[in-house]
Amino acid sequence: MALGFIKKIFTFGKDEPATAAAEELPVAAAGEGVNLEALAEEAETASAPEAAIEENAASLEDEPPEEVIESEIRAEAQEEIAEILEASTAEEASPAQPHLPKGFALEEVEQKAAEPVAPQSRLSWFQRLREGLSRTSQQLTGQIAALFTKRKLDEETLEELEELLIQSDLGVETAMRITGALSSERYGKDVSGEDVTRIMAAEIGKVLAPVAKPLKLDLSHKPHVILVVGVNGTGKTTTIGKLAAKLSGAGLKVTLAAGDTFRAAAIEQLKIWAERTGSDFIGTKLGADAAGLAFDAFQQAKAKKSDVLIIDTAGRLQNKTELMAELEKIVRVLGKLDPDAPHTVLQTLDATTGQNAMNQVEIFRNVAGVSGLIMTKLDGTARGGILVSIAAKHKLPVYFIGVGEGIDDLEPFEADDFARAIAGIAQS
């Protein structure tokens, strides 16, 4: 995949003289044709998540005083972030030569070929990916090896293979694609487990290649708004921290907004990520209206000339109607400020959840208009097959994958690497 370092990013670098040219680009005017006061009022008052506020209030009644809770939450979040930073081996971007990090691209801008990545760091992340996908790959390769012991390829074997590919979450379409390719190459001939895994990796690579895309930033918008959605615990906040680190490390001005107003720890965690990554932070009180927060965040990010605004959201699937109303309202409020906002709607998926991830994409795609995916926890006991299934069905771009809890553990998604890791084949 042509990932890249983008020449034009220098136009947007903080201290570059070319910044003046960037300023001349059309910036969506928040004030034009929009009654901001009325909109702010709507965002503030309309359909606040009252039930959740009451729930929070009730649960707080018997608890220690607010200051104690706050300091406990902060201590907990700080501890978590400290661990993450300790695990990190983040390499400082040269301030004199800012460049867009790997995995991002500028909208409509020609890309240069990717610069070579140090073999050592590339190997280590691939190893983590392979380890994370080892449950999938070992199961698959073990069953394939058992199936293809000194056997000529016939109909029955193909059917059995198709069955076990489907069981690995790869999806019917991809399973048939693999058996089809195998059949046309080896039907009636001797076939080994290695033949099968090689063909399987090639076919999975073909399914994944069209979705392995960089996250395009349209910096004419200032801020380019990235709304991050997904079920609780799928890694939204951590991924936002990782993205912010990449972007601010490349010299972009980033604002983080804590739109998950239902969990105090989530707000605090994002605030700490903002401090650690040198990003601006916009938060509000627990239980406040998330759309109101998004509204304020956009205005403040615009006033401060932020390049990118990343908005965290709550992912309470247990109350789908409320979640839907909240996300729709955030999107609506942002759209009034800039008709194209949010410019990117990113969904995080937890790789350990398997088939459930498919349902999550369906739900959030309908509710929030998801435009791209990030799969997290691929370093754990991941069930990677589902990403292939999702790619075949939804064809949504997959921008990055999370391969650890560290600030640096977010890698651009590479179709062939992923395909090889699933098939248990060493990197070429």
Ligand SMILES: Nc1nc2c(ncn2[C@@H]2O[C@H](COP(=O)(O)OP(=O)(O)OP(=O)(O)O)[C@@H](O)[C@H]2O)c(=O)[nH]1
């Ligand atoms: N191993 C591993 N852990 C991850 C990764 N990404 C996130 N996590 C961990 O997953 C847990 C949940 O991550 P969060 O970022 O809090 O998830 P969230 O979606 O914001 O969850 P809520 O705040 O509850 O909505 C944390 O312990 C993270 O450190 C990853 O790529 N690998």
